[in-house]
Amino acid sequence: MPRRKIPYTKRATTLDEQLEKLRRHGVIISDEPKAKEYLADIGYYRLGFYLFPFEQTYPHLDHRRQHMVNPGTRIEDVVALYYFDMDLRNILNKYLSRIEVAIRTTIIYELSNKYNSNPTWFVDPNVVSSDFIRKFPNEAYRSIKNKLPIQRHHAKYLGQYAPAWKTMEFMTFGNLEVLYDSLIWDRDKSLISSHFREFAIETFKSYLTAIREVRNACAHGNVVFGMTLSKGIRAGQACPSFSANEQQSFKGALRVVDYMLRQVSVNRANDMWNELWSATSRLYKKTPTIRTVIESQTGIIPQKNRCFLHLLRSLLKKIVKFARKKR
Structure with missing residues (x-):
């Protein structure tokens, strides 16, 4: 009621x-x-x-x-948490942009080469859903066609749309997520997801959603460290298993960000963690009482403890694998 x-x-x-x-x-x-x-x-x-x-x-x-x-x-403790969250947004924004560019580039490259006789395959009813094609002019291309490179294209060439490699450079990450979901053929979706070593299509889709929501929170100045995702992340390569309430948490989303960034550049992923550890260290010096909350909400823990947990997880995996062989 x-x-x-x-x-x-x-x-x-x-x-x-x-x-x-x-x-x-x-x-x-x-x-x-x-x-x-x-x-x-x-x-x-x-x-x-x-x-x-x-x-x-x-x-x-x-x-x-x-x-x-x-x-x-103290009020200073609250303000310190506020500035920590600002640091978190700034750090993640930089690395989320790297992930977004990689996803965008992969979609453009793989599908533009597969459908190389049709530069505007993104509005081809044999490739994407009719619903996406119907909505595309108003929901995406209306703003895209005002971009100078697209204006120059239309001033020179015939056609309703610029080719994928031009048009998709100006699509929002939300547009890309909808496009991926609107691809008719699973084999086309797999071309993209397998590039990032996630072979379960629906799982990869949940990664895209998590990344978009964190990116939007960072871009619009929303609270990040304690955010709740609108949908749960599916278990997969990024998150083989979840603890209680982790599927829709920032902690789960950060695992996805870490995984996807490592598919792009391991060095950049390590850089991200070094920056996150530095930000949390600054926070704990000002307000140590918040440490338990931050670690439970984000999964950001001191580097030494993180290494220990990584070794512990590796050991547990070996034990489980050995036990299965003995059966």
């Missing part, structure tokens, strides 16, 4: 009122001018997303939530 809605009665508050509200929730504010500077810069509402992990009732957002923070929580 739908929950009964009630009138919204809250009003805007001043910086002084916001500080008082934070104090009522148990937040320690020792430097009021600096605290007001934080609120004026970040905003009370946005900062509230980063206050949430410090609450005594975390992670509950339902009737169990009481807003009181753990004893000793």
Whole structure:
């Protein structure tokens, strides 16, 4: 039964009122001018997303939530988490772009060469679904045709669309995800997924969705470290198994990002982890109490511990393999 809605009665508050509200929730504010500077810069509402992990009732957002923070929580701790999340977005943006370019290039190369007699195979009903073709002019090409290279193409050549290698350079990652899903033939989808060593088509599709959602969160300044994906990631090469609640978590998505980046460049994947470890180290120096939450939400753990866990997983795999041979 739908929950009964009630009138919204809250009003805007001043910086002084916001500080008082934070104090009522148990937040320690020792430097009021600096605290007001934080609120004026970040905003009370946005900062509230980063206050949430410090609450005594975390992670509950339902009737169990009481807003009181753990004893000793300072406003500086909350701000440190905010800047950590900003670092996280900036780091991931750089490497997600590398993954996106690789996926885009693979689709263009593989399918343009397979259908080399049709440069606009992306609107061919023998290759992609009629629904994609019908929506493409308004949902994708309307903005693409305003790009200068595409304008130059149409000024010189006949045809409704520029060829795939021009058009798809300006398609959003969301457009690419829909295009992949709209390919009629599984063998065409496999051409793309197998390039990244994931041979299960639906699993690869779930990777694309996870990457798009993390990329969008990074691009639009949303909370990243505790984000929830709209759909679950399927078990596969990136994530052979999941712990509880990991399929739709940022932790699961980061495993996909790591896997896909390693198919592009192992060195770049190692660079990403070095930057992530540096960012978490800076956070823990400022607010060590948040460490357990960050590690559980992200899977970003100190390099030494990560190496130990990798060795432990490898050992367990060998034990399981040996046990199966003995049967």
